[in-house]
Amino acid sequence: MRIRGLIALLGLGLGALAGGAGAVSPLPTGIPVSAPQRLSETGLYAPDGSIDPRNLPYAPQYPLWTDGAAKARWIRLPEGTAIDVSDADAWSFPIGTILWKEFAFGGRKVETRMIWRTEAGTWEFATYVWNQEQSDAILAPADGLPDLVEIAPGRRHSIPGVADCLACHGSSPSPVLGFSAIQLSDDRDPLAPHAEPLRPGMVTLRALVDFQRLDPPRREWADDPPRIRAGDPVARAALGYLSANCGHCHNDRGPLARLGLALRHDDSGAPDAPERAVATAVGARGRYLVPGAGRDGSWLVAPGDPAHSALLYRMESRHPSSQMPPLGTVLVDADAARLVRAWIATLSSGGHGTILSPSR
């Protein structure tokens, strides 16, 4: 099975994972020292306008909701390097790693974001706004571009500024948010909202293991792919969604850890341990009170009672003082809200329902 997988991957163009030579680097070192003015200068594209073969596409199994934007993502790992995954929950990427993420609305590319790790070990963030001709994208200003594109009647997409980038990328154990064991797991969740199909050539966790791009090798992640620890499919998908959409800020290791709400999946968790979201949100009190419910009637997640669950209330709000996530979206993710509502409804008032009994 593993050999067949390897052959398939090689046939799909994942030879770049093995460190194969590629096209001309955008800069002599291959590592941008500062954000180029144009996306075409960042190394994403080959001279003929196609994606540089060193940049590998991937699709996290639980996508971040950005108001229905169609997304494409690529990663470049420097030749001969491996990701330090000794801390399963905080992958440390090699110097020179670059990631790009393209956002399109209504079939038109709007922006492409880029993050990369510099020679100094720091991470840099940039975003590029696509021109009218869709031929190239230009570096956006430091404060971003508010309300740039109308994506629904009266609702507009904003290009993020520096502070917006850091609000999420600076709050997670790793600044790279969508490239982790659970997100790349080959055991894909069929109920994940807005899941994108794996296309030929996309990097998965098995490919990283097989091509020895993880250190330590983590063979177990190929043999027994990571999975959200849940007792039923709805809980699995809901918890995966919350991990990907809320866990950047609400985790055990970031600046908001003191709030005690951890929605991020822990790849280091024991197989029989409840997801951190279950342990910290279900039946727990939060600071935010569901309007009209009062302090006694408001819970982060009220088992069996979506109407008294602040988490769901805030997911379904797009008023600035209430909405969650607080930035990066102006439209409610109705599919996800339905999923989370269904999950909460299944929880028994005893607290954790079936979630504490994970099965595979």
Next chain:
Amino acid sequence: MPQHSISARRGCAVAATLALTLLPAIAADPGGTASASGAQIARGAYLVKIMACNDCHTPWKVGPRGPEPDMTRALSGHPQDMTLPPAPALGNGPWVWAGAGSNTAYAGPWGVSFAANLTPDRETGLGAWTAETFLTALRSGRHEGQGRPILPPMPYLQYRQATDEDLRAIFAYLQSLPPIRNRVPQPIEPAAAH
């Protein structure tokens, strides 16, 4: 957490630097005030005074000489025990906002906002904040530096232009105050918001 610093490149780049160190330093000094000097705190006190922080973050009362800030509750924000009736409906203007007599609650198109507790109470104030959180909040205009927007009438657009040194001095001064336990209400959405 990784502590970050922001560096806009060449004046126009959306570029930020995320340093990956200093975690132990933050853990050991959550308030970031261990090294605060008397001079820094004095500078912070001066800035808090001239930047009119008490105007909104200290409840006002009517004293023998008229309205004045109640300094027994200095910088502790909107009083948790103050019951307010529903905000007046002001229509579409030109009068668009209203303020409570305490000068700690404000109603407008954004809903109702309440002045925050800036004292170092760990549960209800800034006691668990780091200096970095404070700077990020003021720079980004977001609660906790990454949450909901800081609401009117907080003039963060002006304060975000202060130097790091001045913001750190303000934070050092606020952390030197006696903690006052006062849980300020969360903002109230406009009636038709949800």
